[in-house]
Amino acid sequence: MYVMTIDQRGSSADVDRVPGLLAELAGLSTAGRFERSVGDEVQGVVERPDEVVEIALHALRSGRWYVGIGVGAVDLPLPASPREGSGPAFVAARVAVENAKSGSAHVPFSVVSGGLRRGEAAPSPAGSAGARACANAEAVLRLIGRLVQDRTAAQWKVVDALRSVQQGHSGTHGTQKIAAQELGITEQSVSRALLRSGWQEEWAARPAAEMLLSFAHGTITGTGNGTGNGDAGGQPADRARDAGVARQSDSRPRDSTEGDRWTPSGSP
Numbered sequence: 001m002y003v004m005t006i007d008q009r010g011s012s013a014d015v016d017r018v019p020g021l022l023a024e025l026a027g028l029s030t031a032g033r034f035e036r037s038v039g040d041e042v043q044g045v046v047e048r049p050d051e052v053v054e055i056a057l058h059a060l061r062s063g064r065w066y067v068g069i070g071v072g073a074v075d076l077p078l079p080a081s082p083r084e085g086s087g088p089a090f091v092a093a094r095v096a097v098e099n100a101k102s103g104s105a106h107v108p109f110s111v112v113s114g115g116l117r118r119g120e121a122a123p124s125p126a127g128s129a130g131a132r133a134c135a136n137a138e139a140v141l142r143l144i145g146r147l148v149q150d151r152t153a154a155q156w157k158v159v160d161a162l163r164s165v166q167q168g169h170s171g172t173h174g175t176q177k178i179a180a181q182e183l184g185i186t187e188q189s190v191s192r193a194l195l196r197s198g199w200q201e202e203w204a205a206r207p208a209a210e211m212l213l214s215f216a217h218g219t220i221t222g223t224g225n226g227t228g229n230g231d232a233g234g235q236p237a238d239r240a241r242d243a244g245v246a247r248q249s250d251s252r253p254r255d256s257t258e259g260d261r262w263t264p265s266g267s268p
Contacts, residue, residue: 068097072114
């Protein structure tokens with residue numbers, strides 16, 4: 001399981017943004033349930049690594065949230081409310097969100113391995129296989145998070161338009177042209193905005209982040225030789241498939257029309 005703790009940044013000088021975030025998160029996870037845990041903080045348990053990545057990047061986008069992910073076991077059965085949950089992953093999520101608040105972190109995000117120490121829930125010790133696996137997932141997600149965080153409002157306008165168009169089409173052919181028409185700009189402007197936004201790089205790296213989270217979960221819980229789902233396999237291709245790479249490969253953004261040419265200069 002993946003326990004996510006998301007805390008509002010600068011809440012003492014800002015409005016309470018928890019209700020809005022909870023409404024947004026409700027549509028990003030098929031099974032995970034998020035609730036206000038304490039103050040301006042929300043917490044939830046998510047089963048799928050692709051949904052963890054989607055939620056984390058969504059929260060990082062606004063720059064208003066610290067995001068902590070605890071990876072590992074939780075005490076079952078899960079209670080009706082995440083606030084009543086317990087287990088190593090919950091402990092790790094608390095440590096992770098505190099790590100995300102570190103002043104040295106440009107991207108306020110952390111992944112921590114949940115383990116057992118002397119029979120009690122505690123983060124895995126530094127240098128353990130679980131800690132190393134989580135550090136790898138954190139590193140990749142921070143790189144993607146940097147792309148997401150640094151996008152301008154104009155770039156997000158193009159990205160959001162393209163995502164909306166792609167969700168309504170079975171393929172990607174012609175989607176940039178449609179997005180350009182909806183925004184009232186040229187296809188070349190759409191292409192330049194996507195290039196500068198790191199859109200292609202984000203969606204190329206998302207499956208790697210999902211695979212690393214899945215591998216970390218399997219390493220920590222001892223299921224499936226690091227796949228996180230108990231499969232007897234464990235080959236890299238198996239792990240990639242389990243993390244959703246095959247699913248993402250069909251929807252990953254790409255040049256979709258003959259007129260979509262990436263150019264090194266210009267602005268949307």
